[in-house]
Amino acid sequence: MVVTETLARPSEAKSGLPKIKTALPGPNAKRIIADDERLISPSYTRSYPLVVKRGRGAIIEDVDGNQFLDFSAGIAVTSTGHCHPEVVAAIQRQAGELIHMSGTDFFYESMIELASRLSKVAPMAGPHKFYFGNSGTESVECALKLARYHTKRQGVLAFYGAFHGRTMGSLSLTASKPQQRRRFAPLVPGVTHVPFPYAYRFGEGKTERDYGLQCAKFIEERLFKTTVPPEELAAIFVEPIQGEGGYVPAPPEFLRELRRIADENGILLVADEVQSGAGRTGKWWAIEHAGVEPDIVCIAKGIASGMPLGITMTRASIMDWVPGSHASTFGGNPVAIAAALASMDVIEREGLVNAAQLGDKLKKRMSTWITKHPMVGDVRGKGLMLAVEMVKDKQSKTPISKEALEQVFREARTHSAWLPEPVPVELLRKATNEAYHKIS
Numbered sequence: 053m054v055v056t057e058t059l060a061r062p063s064e065a066k067s068g069l070p071k072i073k074t075a076l077p078g079p080n081a082k083r084i085i086a087d088d089e090r091l092i093s094p095s096y097t098r099s100y101p102l103v104v105k106r107g108r109g110a111i112i113e114d115v116d117g118n119q120f121l122d123f124s125a126g127i128a129v130t131s132t133g134h135c136h137p138e139v140v141a142a143i144q145r146q147a148g149e150l151i152h153m154s155g156t157d158f159f160y161e162s163m164i165e166l167a168s169r170l171s172k173v174a175p176m177a178g179p180h181k182f183y184f185g186n187s188g189t190e191s192v193e194c195a196l197k198l199a200r201y202h203t204k205r206q207g208v209l210a211f212y213g214a215f216h217g218r219t220m221g222s223l224s225l226t227a228s229k230p231q232q233r234r235r236f237a238p239l240v241p242g243v244t245h246v247p248f249p250y251a252y253r254f255g256e257g258k259t260e261r262d263y264g265l266q267c268a269k270f271i272e273e274r275l276f277k278t279t280v281p282p283e284e285l286a287a288i289f290v291e292p293i294q295g296e297g298g299y300v301p302a303p304p305e306f307l308r309e310l311r312r313i314a315d316e317n318g319i320l321l322v323a324d325e326v327q328s329g330a331g332r333t334g335k336w337w338a339i340e341h342a343g344v345e346p347d348i349v350c351i352a353k354g355i356a357s358g359m360p361l362g363i364t365m366t367r368a369s370i371m372d373w374v375p376g377s378h379a380s381t382f383g384g385n386p387v388a389i390a391a392a393l394a395s396m397d398v399i400e401r402e403g404l405v406n407a408a409q410l411g412d413k414l415k416k417r418m419s420t421w422i423t424k425h426p427m428v429g430d431v432r433g434k435g436l437m438l439a440v441e442m443v444k445d446k447q448s449k450t451p452i453s454k455e456a457l458e459q460v461f462r463e464a465r466t467h468s469a470w471l472p473e474p475v476p477v478e479l480l481r482k483a484t485n486e487a488y489h490k491i492s
């Protein structure tokens with residue numbers, strides 16, 4: 053179970069608490085799902101039959117009039133809640149003025165405005181430069197190409213459990229589930245995966261700090277001395293908190309060691325903040341919790357509250373490629389940029405404090421579950437990017453069965469009074485890859 057953030061608008065959250073009117077899925081949902089099966093790519097991982105019509109704050113309404121708490125935040129995207137009025141207004145204003153002109157071939161001022169705004173909250177010292185694409189995977193593709201271009205090196209390091217995207221470059225860095233890579237080889241050559249410090253599951257009793265240091269040591273003492281000459285590495289890609297990999301925060305000591313290893317070997321450190329960024333952890337970027345300055349930051353998901361936007365932010369000296377090296381027709385679309393500027397206003401004004409304070413409160417409360425409940429193995433995360441890892445028993449740490457998980461959610465549905473009002477969070481059900489469930 054994973055907790056992610058949104059800002060509910062109090063009046064709407066109070067009046068709109070979950071209401072279930074039909075059996076689920078309802079008749080309209082059933083019809084649409086049948087059509088979907090006929091027409092839409094079966095590669096999507098929709099394991100729950102929610103057919104969405106509209107959303108407000110933390111509430112989502114389906115096509116049969118049922119209302120749910122959106123426990124997924126549109127898969128960690130609706131950082132300001134669904135259809136935040138300021139974001140909607142900014143989108144409408146911009147759509148009435150200019151929808152597209154292509155920032156790859158022409159200029160518009162809002163692109164500079166967003167770059168300047170991001171520069172002020174960057175996790176590394178400036179000056180900075182920015183590339184605009186449309187998605188998380190594009191921000192990673194850009195970082196990968198740029199790292200090779202700038203360093204004139206080919207090799208790249210990434211971590212087991214990592215998720216960086218599904219296009220061929222970012223997929224080559226992804227090491228989360230075999231199905232994501234199955235039958236797509238050959239992928240981009242030159243990528244080496246090494247252990248990520250997921251201490252709870254793989255640390256064999258070591259503290260997070262010690263296991264983190266062990267994983268960093270493995271890179272220097274085993275990898276560099278056996279198969280990968282460090283001078284051939286262009287970049288290390290790391291999620292400061294692994295998302296798809298199980299909401300696993302990298303220990304600060306590990307990130308600091310990566311920074312040192314990168315510095316000593318002329319390697320770029322790339323922080324993939326697609327999931328952990330945009331204020332979700334109580335700071336703009338999760339890597340800030342470790343006091344580590346990356347060279348490149350990949351941004352997407354929550355930055356524009358649902359409008360497609362991917363951003364690659366670098367130290368200015370790194371973005372030294374020449375015209376024609378990389379671009380995207382839609383990247384940095386004016387409407388997406390307007391949504392990002394409005395989202396940044398909301399996140400700056402309310403979101404950071406909300407995520408930090410509420411996250412702290414939630415984590416404290418959830419941490420008490422470890423001693424109370426045999427099946428709560430671990431509680432971890434930062435801000436409102438929190439997770440509960442559920443296990444059969446604390447000794448074996450075997451993941452709980454699907455049936456047991458169902459039971460947990462049934463209980464949650466009947467004991468939902470603990471949810472504070474206004475409803476400030478969504479719980480994202482990640483363990484079984486289900487995005488939504490109802491609370492009635």
Ligand code: PLP
Nearest residue numbers: 187188189215216217295326327
């Ligand atoms: N990087 C991380 C850390 C992600 O979590 C994701 C998506 O979940 C991506 C990259 C890819 O983003 P997108 O799905 O927008 O391409």
